[in-house]
Amino acid sequence: MKKLILTAMAVATFGFMSAQEEGIRFGAKAGLNIASITGDDTDDLDSRTSLHIGAVAEIPISEKFAFQPELLYSAQGAKQDIGGDDLVLALDYLNLPLMAKYYVAEGFSLQAGPQVGFLLSSKVKLDGDSVDAEGVNDIDFGLNFGLGYQLDMGLFFDGRYNLGLSNINDEGDSDNQNGVIQFSVGYKF
Template sequence: MRKLLFVVIATFSLGVTAQEENIRFGAKAGLNIANIAGDAVNGISSRTGFHLGAVVEIPISEKFAFQPEVLYSAQGYTMDETVFGIRIEGTTKLDYINIPLIAKYYVVKGLSIQAGPQVGFLVSAKGEVKTAGIEREEDIDDFYKSVDLGLGFGAGYQLDMGLFFDARYNLGLSDINDVDGDDDKNQNAVIQFSVGYKF
C-alpha cells in the first residue's frame, strides 16, 4: 500500500514538473451583477459592481487545468421601496477578497468549462440609505459574517496570445448574516463577466 502511494505521488509530481513550463500567470477584471438569495428578499435588487485580481493557470493534462485566483469583489444588493408615502433607496455594499479554486476542462482548444469552491473574506460592509433627499452611510460589519463559502461555475475562452474571457456564476453556500435572534438565512449570488490576460 505504501509503495502504491509513493508511485501515485511520484507520477503526479512528474506530471506537474512536465507542465511547469506551461504555467501561466495573469490578471483579470470585470463586471459583477451581485444579489442575495434566501429568506426575506422581496424588494431586493442587484448591485452592479466590479472585480479584479490575479490568476495562475496550472496545466494538469491536455484537457484539464487548475486555476487558483485572488480577487477583490464588490458585492451586495440594493432596495427601492416606498413606506408610508416616503421613498427609501438603499444599497448594501459587501466587499470581499475571494479565493476561487477552479478546475477547468477544455472542451476544444481555447474553450473551457469551469467549476470549483470559493472562500471569501469580508473586508468592508457598508449600508447606504437615501430618503427625502438625505443620504447616510454607516459601517455594518457587525451584521455580516467575516467568511463566506461558495461554489463557482461557468465557461471561458482563451486566445493563443493570452487574452481570455470568462462568464461565471458564484453561488453562496453559507449564511452571510450575523445578527442575534434573526432566523433569516441569506447567501451571496453573483454573476461575473471577466476579461483578462495571461503571460
Template sequence: MKKILLLAVFTVFGFANVKAQEIKFGVKGGLNFSTITGDDTEGINYVTSYNIGVVSEIPLSEKFSFQPEALYSRQGYTFDDDIVALNYVNVPLMGKYYVTKGFSVEAGPQIGFLVSAKNDKTDVKDSFNTFDFGVNFGLGYKFENGLNFSARYNLGLTDINNIEDYSGKNKNGIFQVSVGYFFF
C-alpha cells in the same frame, strides 16, 4: 474553515511537479451582478459592481488545468433604493476542462473574506459574517496571445447574516463576466 484552507494549500503544493514554464500568471477584471438569496428577500434586487485581481493557470494535462485566483469583489444588493455594499477578497480555486482549443468549462469552490460592508456610507460589517463559502460554475475562452474571457455564477453556500434575533438565512449570488490577460 481551517480544513478548507489546509485543503487549498495541499492542492496548490500537490501541483509542484508541474513544469514552471507551463504555469501562466495574469490579471483579470470585470462586472459583478450580485444579490442575496434565501429568507425575506422580497424587494431585494441586484446591484452592479466590479471584480479585479490576479490569476494563475496550472496545466495538469492537455485538457485539464487548475486555476487559483485572488479577487477583490464588490458585491451586495439593493433594498428600497438603499444599496448594501459588501466588499470581499475572494479566492476561487477553479478546475478547468478544455472542451476544444481555447474553450473551457470551469467549476470549483470559492472562499470569501468580508473586508467591509456599508449601507449608505454607514458601517454595517458587524451585521454580516466575515467568512463566505460558495461554488462557482462557468465558461471561458482563452486566445493563444493570453487574452481571455469568462462568465461564471457563484452560488453562495453559507449564511452571510450575523444579526441578533434574526433567524433567516441569506446567501450571496453573483453572476460575473470578466476579461483577463496572461502575461506568461
C-alpha cells in the same frame, strides 16, 4: 484570525508555484458583477451592479485539464428602492476561487470549483451617506460554475455564477446567501 486564515490559504494555493513548472501562466482579470442576496425576506431586493479585479494563475495538469487559483477583490451585495432612492448593502470581499478547468475545444473551457471569501467591509448606503452594516459573517463559502474562452495570445473571457453556500448573517434567524454573476476579461502572460 482573518489574516491568519487568508495567509494560510494564499501560501497553500500559491506556494507550490515556486517550482517554476513549464506552462504555468500568471495573469490579471477584471469585470462586471451582478450581485444579489437570496434566501429569507429578499423579495424586495434588486441586484447590485459592481466590479471585481484580481490575479489568476493557470496550472496545466494535462492537455485537457488545468487548475486555476485566483485572488479577487469582489464588490457584492444588493440594493432596494426606498421611495425613489437606492438603499445599497455593499459587501466587499477578498475571494479565493479554486477553479478546475476542462478544455472541451481549442481555447474553450468549462469551469467549476469552490470559493472562500473574506469580508473586507460591509456598508449600508443611502443618498450619499454610509454606515457600517452589523451582523455580517466574516467568511463566505460558495461554489462557482462557468465558461471561458482564451486566445493564443493570452487574452481571455469568462462568464461565471457564484452560488453562495453559507449564511452571510452573523446574527438573527434569517438565512441569506450571496449570488453573483461575473463577466470577466483578462490577460495571462
